[in-house]
Amino acid sequence: MVAAVVPVYENMKKDCVQPNVFTYNLLVKALCQNDRVGAARRMLDEMARKGCPPDDVTHATIVSALCKHGRVDEAREVLAAAPPVCASYNAVVLALCREFRMQDVFLIVEEMVQRELHPSVITYTTIVDAFCKARELRSACAILARMVVTGCTPNVPTFTAMVKGLFDCGSLHDALRMWKWMVAEGWAPSTVSYNVLIRGLCSIGDLKGALSVLNSMEQHGCFPNVRTYSTLIDGFSKAGDLDGAMSIWNDMTGAGCKPNVVVYTNMVDVFCRKLMFDQAENLIDKMLFENCPPNAVTFNTLIRSLCGCGRVGRALGVFHEMRRHGCPPNDRTYNELLHGLFREGNCEDSLQMVIEMRNHGMELSLVTYNTVVSGLCQMKMSREAMLFLGRMIVQGIQPDAFTFNAMIYAYCKEGKIRMAAWMLGGMNAVNCPRNIVAYTILMAELCNQHRLEDAMVYLLKMLYEGIYPNTATWNVLVRGAFRNLGCIEPIDLVQHITRDLSAGT
Known part of the structure; x- marks a missing residue:
């Protein structure tokens, strides 16, 4: 639009034809649409020099453009110097609400009142919606009450924002009451x-x-x-x-x-849950035929389900189809495949998948490292898992409880109690608090090795750190005590009865 308007404006100046406010408004609009808001603002000065005062449209256009580009404080400057117009104020209110600068929002509303401009239903609804999205329902209700008191009737968008906010906060009954109020008001x-x-x-x-x-x-x-x-x-x-x-x-x-990609993806998930993988793949083919390209979420849904059912080979086929259809795999795609490959015990292809990720310029995330570390641990490859843990730390990725629990479990399964204990002790060194799972895994292996007294030492350490045993912890210790006595049958009997009772209910 700028390319069409600016030459006309320049020709008018050459021919000594004075532009009017309509001409300037076209030029300001064109500049704003072309992201030249600074140039549009300078037009205000030129209009003043030429004796052509900007009107409401001029100011509203510039204010809206500044707000759109996140320059809300500049928009407020323009607003203060312009005649009060509700549309311009609403644009600023919306921009401030998006940044959740609610104190500034209230200042703007007070400024409107001082300039004898009553906040409209759009003004109030914007504020209500912002508070609802922030899950500050009391504030949202207070604004709704102020609306009613000042004689500004809530409309459908106002009630809709409130209903959504109440549902999001789990206030089911209040959400339904708000809906009934809307209908009772005749909306x-x-x-x-x-x-x-x-x-x-x-x-x-x-x-x-x-x-x-x-x-x-x-x-x-x-x-x-x-x-x-x-x-x-x-x-x-x-x-x-x-x-x-x-x-x-x-x-x-x-x-x-006509379904969109979200609906198609939901249906792919439905077919996968019913183990109807042929239908799921046919639906993806239909998406391509209907010019609704599947995205990474669509493909990941199918890959996850195939891997979960042990059909990793078919999942790899879908993975290659992704690339052919111009949909690059993402971090989650690789993680799902890594889970599936490790579950099959296919360490070689799993590690090759990691190399492929790096070759495609993908940074390994905490989830990816945990998937690899956990997979290697399940395969009793604690040495290789430890190497990955070291790479993880070198890359600046903080191991979490899942990482340490996997390593402790691996060392325990290999009978390397000292290494497991060292790993437990190292958790605090990297600001990862020790947890009930890590302690229980270690105590279980100590009990398996008839080292009940050592297990009790770790129980005391756990309690000293404010970590309290759960059912699994006590089960481990009680089984260890009976094992020490050379009699495990009573515990097995109790567990068997408990399982039968649970199945009966």
């Missing part, structure tokens, strides 16, 4: 509102209620969109009702609603 919920309610009900497992809302939505002439169906499919899938998810998918396609 017709929008598709966005219905989607928020359906999402909230699905999040607490009330799928019957979610379906009832879907039916109500259609009866009131508000048609579900792709997000509505996506939320329901995801809700049914997470609840384990895969047939219900399939039914929603059929309703969606039957209604002519």
Whole structure:
């Protein structure tokens, strides 16, 4: 647009034709759209020099552009020098809310009042939404109350923001009461509102209620969109009702609603949970045919499920398909494959996968290092795992409890109690607090070696550090005590009875 407007403006100056405010507004808009906000601001000075005062549109355009580029303090300067316009103030309020600068927001609202400009429903709704997203519901309710007291009636977006915030904070009953208040006020919920309610009900497992809302939505002439169906499919899938998810998918396609990548990915997950891998791959092929390219999440969903079922070879095939379809594997893709390969005992290909990650310029994350260390430990390759742990520290990646627990477990399984104890002692040296799992693993091996007294020493150390035994810890120690007495049968009998009772319930 700048390329079209600027030459006309330059020709006007050459021909001594004085631009009017409409011309300047076109130029300011063009400059802002071309990310030349500084040049647009300088136009304000030129307009003043030429005796052409900027109008509300000029100021609003510049204020909105400055806010869009995160230059909200500059926007406030323009705002202060301009006639008070609600749209400009709302742009600043929105920008400040996005940065959660709520003290500044309240100053802006007070400034509006001082300039005899009443905050609109958009102003209040923006603030309510910001507090709800920050899960500060008391503040959101206070703003809602202020709206009502000042005679500003909440609208559908206001109620929708409140319902979403209440659901997100687990206040189910209050969310439903807010919904009923909206309907009682005569407001017709929008598709966005219905989607928020359906999402909230699905999040607490009330799928019957979610379906009832879907039916109500259609009866009131508000048609579900792709997000509505996506939320329901995801809700049914997470609840384990895969047939219900399939039914929603059929309703969606039957209604002519075109799925997006999120819905397709949810359905790939549904097929994978039902072990229908052929159908999952066919759906990915359909995505490509429908010009809806699968993303890394789609492929990772299939790869994770295949690896979990021990079909690592097929997962590797999907991995190569990713590249062919122009979807580069990410950190999670490699981690899923590493899990699968180590689970199969395929150490060689696992380590080759790590080399491939590096060759593609990928930095190994904590999760990747933990996957490799844990995999090597499971294969009783503690020496190699220790080498990876050393590389991890050299790379500046802090080992966590999972890393140490895996190493302690490996050393214990190899009977290297001294190394396991050394590893436990080294946790604090790298600011990784010792934990109940690490102590229990070590005490279990000590008991297996009939070293109950040493196990009790570690129990006292654990208690001294404020770590309290759990059921697994006591089970280890009691079994160790009976083993010391040469009689383990009573514990086995108690465990057998406990398992039978649990199965009966």
